[in-house]
Amino acid sequence: MGLQVSGVVGVGRGPFSLSVPRGQCVLLSGPSGSGKSLLLRMIADLDPNEGDVLLDGLSRQDVSAPEWRRRVVYVPAESGWWEDEVGAHMADIEAARALLGPMCLPPAILSSPVSRVSTGEKQRLALIRALVRKPDMLLLDEPTSGLDQASTRAVEAVLRQRLEAGAGVLMVSHHEEQAARMGNAHYRMSPHGLEAVR
Numbered sequence: 034m035g036l037q038v039s040g041v042v043g044v045g046r047g048p049f050s051l052s053v054p055r056g057q058c059v060l061l062s063g064p065s066g067s068g069k070s071l072l073l074r075m076i077a078d079l080d081p082n083e084g085d086v087l088l089d090g091l092s093r094q095d096v097s098a099p100e101w102r103r104r105v106v107y108v109p110a111e112s113g114w115w116e117d118e119v120g121a122h123m124a125d126i127e128a129a130r131a132l133l134g135p136m137c138l139p140p141a142i143l144s145s146p147v148s149r150v151s152t153g154e155k156q157r158l159a160l161i162r163a164l165v166r167k168p169d170m171l172l173l174d175e176p177t178s179g180l181d182q183a184s185t186r187a188v189e190a191v192l193r194q195r196l197e198a199g200a201g202v203l204m205v206s207h208h209e210e211q212a213a214r215m216g217n218a219h220y221r222m223s224p225h226g227l228e229a230v231r
């Protein structure tokens with residue numbers, strides 16, 4: 034059970050193979066520009082690619098693209114916002130409200146204009162936006178980069194709850210300590226492809 038990626042090639046890269054069992058957090062590190070974001074985007078089927086990607090044995094070819102991206106959600110390092118107000122982006126406003134405290138965010142932030150929200154707040158709100166859609170797999174691109182220690186620990190605690198509830202996480206991170214705290218497995222992206230660190 035979980036995510037199985039086999040022989041994925043695209044944008045002149047790969048083949049990449051890895052697995053993310055449910056309940057586990059898999060870390061992905063590697064030099065800037067080595068293709069970590071590209072791999073997450075290919076798994077979410079946001080960039081052209083070929084190869085087998087299965088969730089709990091179900092091939093992504095057998096579900097619609099929007100349904101695949103709801104189940105296997107990609108959260109970029111910098112998310113796009115298209116409405117004026119933060120709350121208008123949340124598919125489930127009550128579920129979003131319930132996550133504000135655990136993410137160290139003030140209750141009033143859902144009614145704030147996006148333009149008044151800080152970069153670190155937007156980063157956590159983008160994660161909340163993804164979480165309220167109840168994905169099975171979270172593909173997170175540096176979800177705590179630039180956050181202070183308290184906010185980083187808060188995000189990690191929320192992710193740990195999701196892992197305990199049976200979700201899987203594939204997360205780009207450059208922090209060794211975070212890998213030790215969160216990662217059940219760790220891959221490094223190198224010019225030769227993915228290398229298992231542990």
Ligand SMILES: Nc1ncnc2c1ncn2[C@@H]1O[C@H](COP(=O)(O)OP(=O)(O)OP(=O)(O)O)[C@@H](O)[C@H]1O
Nearest residue numbers: 044063064065066067068069070071072080110222
């Ligand atoms: N759709 C695309 N088509 C072709 N090349 C792309 C595409 N998207 C990104 N690239 C290129 O692929 C390379 C890898 O980019 P990517 O964003 O995946 O790196 P990264 O490992 O996530 O880097 P960083 O740690 O700096 O975020 C870059 O040189 C980038 O310009």
